[in-house]
Amino acid sequence: MEERCLWHDTSPAPPLKLAPLLGDHTAEVAVIGGGITGLSTALHLAEMGVGVTLIEAGDIPTGASGRNVGxxxxxxxxxxxxxxxxxxxxxxxxxxxxxxxxxxxxxxxxxxxxxxxxxxxxxxxxxxxxxxxxxxxxxxxxxxxxxxxxxxxxxxxxxxxxxxxxxxxxxxxxxxxxxxNPTAYTRGLARAAKEAGAHLHTHTAATAVASEGDDWRVTTDNGSVPRPLL
Structure with a gap:
């Protein structure tokens, strides 16, 4: 039986079309997880002029951010x-x-x-x-x-x-x-973060986080997010 979510079915906000991360993309801040907390973080950073890239292993929303009680x-x-x-x-x-x-x-x-x-x-x-x-x-x-x-x-x-x-x-x-409606709210945060300049990537799971001297690198299956050299 196909599993369905009432919030998804009644959300007035359509899902965003976001691509997986491919190759290396530098960012001042990398956010792992595209739920409400991660998207709010990305939105506020982008509004402050901080270069931010967010990666999410599934869709937006996935899990509790789109399925909570609202x-x-x-x-x-x-x-x-x-x-x-x-x-x-x-x-x-x-x-x-x-x-x-x-x-x-x-x-x-x-x-x-x-x-x-x-x-x-x-x-x-x-x-x-x-x-x-x-x-x-x-x-x-x-x-x-x-x-x-x-x-x-x-x-x-x-x-x-x-x-x-x-x-x-x-x-x-x-x-x-x-x-x-938590699904619509999460999608709305994603849209606002993207419009503010944040780079969002779905179906991109973080496989490793490593320090490189004073900097860091988040690795995924098909790319990475290193902090730019200052």
């Missing part, structure tokens, strides 16, 4: 105070700010580059199915509210109206979050 969430399941306890106050608060601001960065990229990925900014619900989970949501809500985050603790009737069941009594609504 949630654009803020922060982690870990309460922000617990992150401070693990990382220290300065680094911990920096991590909380980055994690909490992540959805805004994603939606800003989508708007700036006109990525048609069925994005919504209606928030996300974090549910508790038992007393322990409910108390954990209370902790997370209090800690995020203390940091000025737009979160809302829903209880009883307010909760049931949102989730549609009486089995869940308490939920945390995070207004920073939203959803998107």
């Amino acid at each position: 949630l654009v969430n803020a922060g982690l399941w870990i309460p922000p105070d617990d992150i401070l306890e693990a990382l220290g106050e300065e680094i911990g608060e920096r991590a909380n700010a980055v994690l909490g601001g992540a959805p805004a960065d994603v939606f800003s990229l989508i708007e700036r580059h006109g990525i048609d990925c069925q994005a919504t900014r209606t928030g996300s619900l974090h549910l508790a199915h038992n007393g322990k989970g409910e108390q954990e949501l209370v902790r997370r809500a209090e800690q995020w509210l203390r940091r000025g985050a737009p979160v809302e603790l829903l209880e009883d009737d307010a909760c049931r109206q949102r989730v549609g069941t009486r089995r869940i009594r308490r939920a945390l609504l995070d207004h920073r979050a939203g959803t998107l």
Whole structure:
């Protein structure tokens, strides 16, 4: 039976036609992997004027970047105070700010580059199915509210109206979050990176990474990406 992906079938963004890497191509930065993280890295570097080449072993997207649930969430399941306890106050608060601001960065990229990925900014619900989970949501809500985050603790009737069941009594609504079609988003990042000047190559697996004095070389089956001599 042929395996199909709903995101691929409903993506409004057509796949890019990209060629494998052939021969040697110099680059200031080589990015291995054409998922959301790799493509975002290539895009931001290209916009800064950095010469970047990205190689991907399969198509764009392949794997989780095109097949995840499509949630654009803020922060982690870990309460922000617990992150401070693990990382220290300065680094911990920096991590909380980055994690909490992540959805805004994603939606800003989508708007700036006109990525048609069925994005919504209606928030996300974090549910508790038992007393322990409910108390954990209370902790997370209090800690995020203390940091000025737009979160809302829903209880009883307010909760049931949102989730549609009486089995869940308490939920945390995070207004920073939203959803998107991950296949379309990944394809949109690839298109934006290419337009910004990044060189993208699919069906090009990295077979070795080696240092050459102060420089480096990424080798593939049919070519390589050496850093240019400065």
